[in-house]
Amino acid sequence: MRLSFFLREALRSMRRNAVPSFAAMATVLVTMLMLGLFIPVVQATTGAANSVRKRVLVDVYLKTSAKPADVARVQTLLHKTPHVGKLEYVSRDAAYAQQRKAHPDLYKLLGANPLPDTFRVTPDNPDNALALQRALAPPAAAGGVVPIDESIAVVKNRKTDTQKILTVTNMVKVTTAVLALVLISASVLLIANTIRLSMFARKREVEVMKLVGATDWFIRWPFVIEGTILGALGALGAVVLLGLGKVLVLDRFFHGITSVSAPHTVPFAALIAIVLAGGVAVSALGSGISLRRFLRV
Amino acid sequence: MRLSFFLREALRSMRRNAVPSFAAMATVLVTMLMLGLFIPVVQATTGAANSVRKRVLVDVYLKTSAKPADVARVQTLLHKTPHVGKLEYVSRDAAYAQQRKAHPDLYKLLGANPLPDTFRVTPDNPDNALALQRALAPPAAAGGVVPIDESIAVVKNRKTDTQKILTVTNMVKVTTAVLALVLISASVLLIANTIRLSMFARKREVEVMKLVGATDWFIRWPFVIEGTILGALGALGAVVLLGLGKVLVLDRFFHGITSVSAPHTVPFAALIAIVLAGGVAVSALGSGISLRRFLRV
Amino acid sequence: MPPSSAKAVIEFRGVSKRYGVGAVGLDQATFAVDRGEFVFLVGATGSGKSTLMRLLIKELEPDAGMIRVAGHDLAEIVRNRVPYYRRNLGVVFQDFKLLPNRTVHDNVAYALQVTGRTRREIRDKVPDILRLTGLSTKLHNFPDELSGGEQQRVSIARAFVNHPPLLLADEPTGNLDPETSIGIMQLLYRINRTGTTVLVATHDQTMVDKMRRRVIELREGRVVRDEATGLYTRDESTREFALRLRNDAPQAPEHL
Amino acid sequence: MPPSSAKAVIEFRGVSKRYGVGAVGLDQATFAVDRGEFVFLVGATGSGKSTLMRLLIKELEPDAGMIRVAGHDLAEIVRNRVPYYRRNLGVVFQDFKLLPNRTVHDNVAYALQVTGRTRREIRDKVPDILRLTGLSTKLHNFPDELSGGEQQRVSIARAFVNHPPLLLADEPTGNLDPETSIGIMQLLYRINRTGTTVLVATHDQTMVDKMRRRVIELREGRVVRDEATGLYTRDESTREFALRLRNDAPQAPEHL
Numbered sequence A, B: 001m002r003l004s005f006f007l008r009e010a011l012r013s014m015r016r017n018a019v020p021s022f023a024a025m026a027t028v029l030v031t032m033l034m035l036g037l038f039i040p041v042v043q044a045t046t047g048a049a050n051s052v053r054k055r056v057l058v059d060v061y062l063k064t065s066a067k068p069a070d071v072a073r074v075q076t077l078l079h080k081t082p083h084v085g086k087l088e089y090v091s092r093d094a095a096y097a098q099q100r101k102a103h104p105d106l107y108k109l110l111g112a113n114p115l116p117d118t119f120r121v122t123p124d125n126p127d128n129a130l131a132l133q134r135a136l137a138p139p140a141a142a143g144g145v146v147p148i149d150e151s152i153a154v155v156k157n158r159k160t161d162t163q164k165i166l167t168v169t170n171m172v173k174v175t176t177a178v179l180a181l182v183l184i185s186a187s188v189l190l191i192a193n194t195i196r197l198s199m200f201a202r203k204r205e206v207e208v209m210k211l212v213g214a215t216d217w218f219i220r221w222p223f224v225i226e227g228t229i230l231g232a233l234g235a236l237g238a239v240v241l242l243g244l245g246k247v248l249v250l251d252r253f254f255h256g257i258t259s260v261s262a263p264h265t266v267p268f269a270a271l272i273a274i275v276l277a278g279g280v281a282v283s284a285l286g287s288g289i290s291l292r293r294f295l296r297v
Numbered sequence C, D: 001m002p003p004s005s006a007k008a009v010i011e012f013r014g015v016s017k018r019y020g021v022g023a024v025g026l027d028q029a030t031f032a033v034d035r036g037e038f039v040f041l042v043g044a045t046g047s048g049k050s051t052l053m054r055l056l057i058k059e060l061e062p063d064a065g066m067i068r069v070a071g072h073d074l075a076e077i078v079r080n081r082v083p084y085y086r087r088n089l090g091v092v093f094q095d096f097k098l099l100p101n102r103t104v105h106d107n108v109a110y111a112l113q114v115t116g117r118t119r120r121e122i123r124d125k126v127p128d129i130l131r132l133t134g135l136s137t138k139l140h141n142f143p144d145e146l147s148g149g150e151q152q153r154v155s156i157a158r159a160f161v162n163h164p165p166l167l168l169a170d171e172p173t174g175n176l177d178p179e180t181s182i183g184i185m186q187l188l189y190r191i192n193r194t195g196t197t198v199l200v201a202t203h204d205q206t207m208v209d210k211m212r213r214r215v216i217e218l219r220e221g222r223v224v225r226d227e228a229t230g231l232y233t234r235d236e237s238t239r240e241f242a243l244r245l246r247n248d249a250p251q252a253p254e255h256l
């Protein structure tokens, strides 16, 4: 009987307080919609940044004069070097074949194979790429760098702008993290704020209830249930809009692309679950807590 | 007398309605803070996407056998081709010198200059890069492509993944535009919502004022002024937090980087102006409009 | 129907007001009040007294019939002229309707401020009327810091402060003790003597009996009685008036 | 000080309550009310009647002195026991304090719901008490759709519905016409006859005179009079009681 009473109370209250109820719902909807839009964006951005970072390689070019024994020695050496993650050996013949396949026209112009044997070293962590390069070719006292093995011709980053990639991706990651944090706290704040306000509009009502002999929890339960329902409705609205957006916009115009460029996005089902749970939890808690002030009669 | 009266009324009302006033201010602060954080991020992202797109080039490699007369002819031809924006001629000697400077070690390994004369064509619009390539080397009936001039060896995009760059940057731009729109409308909605709620809490008061003979505008002005003040205070708070964030985080940790990677960011002063004006305008308007409902007594 | 008399301040002609199903506010009410009259409106609870008042201040619209105040048909007052019309009325509301965020002083001052009076005028008039209603010590209290009777007196002070040509008072003494009630009635009488038309809804039978003024009685929205109770003495001084009110039992005609 | 009598339901001992500067709520009030008594609380507006009531329901805390109800010191009731204490009281508030979002029926039912009564009990009791207070036709109206007197009767019904051992009524007839007032007083009397202690604050001098019950008079927060007015007849039937109230003038002792 108790639960059904509280439920009926919550429904009555929503019906009779259309304005604040609607306002609370709209706030949940809007903030959850924002969250639902930003979470995949943030994830995709971070994913993209990470996959760019994964491409940071250190290429160790051997001298064209290197013999197989030299190659083996260098390989052993590299295996012992700290920060070396994956190690891939590309023989000069393999490199030539690969390049010729990629740029047939261009390589037609070349005569003999100009490419050396190469080790492609993936650092254990992209941030260590520069340290690794320095370890393999430490700066010489005379200036310039001297590779640690005489068979090594050059140690290079795949792209000359590794440094730039690293800082930019780092920045992107920090920025998105900050934005996500700001957005989440903003959502919580905004929802709590709205609920506080709609409680405030019913301050008098709560006072009267107390004077008539209602206990704190007797007053609180309907409000918490109301908050839960409103939060669920708002979150549901957000989910429906997100779903519509996905079907109408994402799947239609970016068909096939999203899966390519944003493989790290959370699945849609999980996103929905997050949005729903977030909306409901924040609203329910907010209602329960905001009420405390007005219960002190 | 009138203005000072309205001003005093607004101040009194803020003092006596601390909860809703504070709530309205907090909402403005939070939303404006979000806007203030996202505007530069959106701008930087769009800027970065644009600068990536600018790098989309079509390279026209001439045959090594091309004579200066051939080069001149191709140049004239290119000038007449639609979608050609900027045209840059790089002679094979210049290309060799440039490459050798960039990769001295690698080019030491090469013997003779393997590079051909090249035209670097910037399309008038990055989106036309593929069309341009097709125009310069239309597909032949027999399969494959045949360049429009016999001296042209190959027509290539600088990067093989032009298509990918284009779609990704397009997506980034659309996404940020959508996010910006969502965020701005969400801010307006949330602020309007909060104001509506705090008006609702004073519905009775407005009704009494009307019964005592106050005109609509006599009631409305103090509310609008109050909205303006609260909006200004909230926006000011957001600006102070943004400024703190800039000084403490951005300038300290990303020193020098932001200016490099995000050259298109709005200047901080303009951002402040936008945030302030936005907060004030939305709050003032919101107050004036929300009141309309309750004035119909 | 008799033609409307030119000097009628309030004129109701067949006014009906129904709230939803069943609830009758007013039912074919017809009467007229002349300028300078003092009229009591009596009737059981729910008989339509407040409805009549709310129709007069155009808070409600009648379903049928015509209401004229000072010759103007209320139905013809457009929405944005309503505030100007209301400024000619002083209204004591049954539930006081004080502004919760204003002090006693500011509540009363508000009625002057809406009409654009200067601060000087406010400084002159407000303390005066508050003294008359015995609220001088409560100047800076907010309504929720007042006793019921004090709130009622603030409502009365606000209605009086403008010296309106028409005064409507809905149960102005419901929360007042007999002595204070007599004070308020004395005030009403004094205001009436300056030419103001006064309409008072009340349940205080003793007061009505003693005042011997015109009485309109409502029953379920209908006017069932409309008579000047016996000895209608306009030229009595305020002091004589008060003396008579304090006389306990309703007695036979006295020093007339 | 005399020792507190064991059968006192309400006991005030030197209770003082001051609001901020100057405003005196109660000043050294000392009195006791026995079980089953019917007591009138009178006094000018602002004399502290509502303050006394609010202290009794622990809405306010006294600055000094001790209040005991049914033998319990109110100061010793901890915060989360207050609701349970309040359920033993029926309170008619001067400003009604109805829940604006509930119908008449639900407002009265709420007082039963807080104590966890079943729906069956509510279905039994609420319509009964609403019939007694003459609100049967207004069951599904919201408070803002009621006349002042009807709202007051809802407040009375809510206070009665629980059959509380102690009933506090602050101006229960301020907005009621004489006939309805007698009805309400009759109801109070009937409830009192079942053993309930009743404390009524009122300005209705006529009623107090006719009821001939104990009267406590406050003036500026002090108890200045505490007496049983003459002929205290506990065994009068409700009908005789009503008859006597309707008799117009306060007369000499009648059929005793």
Ligand SMILES: Nc1ncnc2c1ncn2[C@@H]1O[C@H](COP(=O)(O)OP(=O)(O)OP(=O)(O)O)[C@@H](O)[C@H]1O
Pocket: C019, C020, C023, C024, C025, C043, C044, C045, C046, C047, C048, C049, C050, C051, C052, C094, D138, D141, D144, D145, D146, D147, D148, D149, D150, D175
């Ligand atoms: N807003 C409303 N909706 C529905 N019914 C209403 C509304 N306002 C008033 N009524 C009903 O109209 C009738 C007349 O109400 P009104 O307030 O005019 O009575 P009254 O004479 O002022 O009574 P009281 O002396 O108790 O103040 C009552 O039966 C009341 O219930």
Ligand SMILES: Nc1ncnc2c1ncn2[C@@H]1O[C@H](COP(=O)(O)OP(=O)(O)OP(=O)(O)O)[C@@H](O)[C@H]1O
Pocket: C138, C141, C144, C145, C146, C147, C148, C149, C150, C175, D019, D020, D023, D024, D025, D043, D044, D045, D046, D047, D048, D049, D050, D051, D052, D094
């Ligand atoms: N919250 C408050 N703050 C300051 N003063 C108050 C407050 N509540 C009451 N008072 C003052 O305390 C005094 C007693 O008030 P109380 O409400 O007890 O009077 P009362 O006897 O009920 O009067 P009435 O018959 O008018 O209802 C009054 O002078 C009032 O102004």
Ligand SMILES: [Mg+2]
Pocket: C049, C050, C051, C094, C170, D147, D148, D149
């Ligand atoms: Mg009324």
Ligand SMILES: [Mg+2]
Pocket: C147, C148, C149, D049, D050, D051, D094, D170
């Ligand atoms: Mg009182």
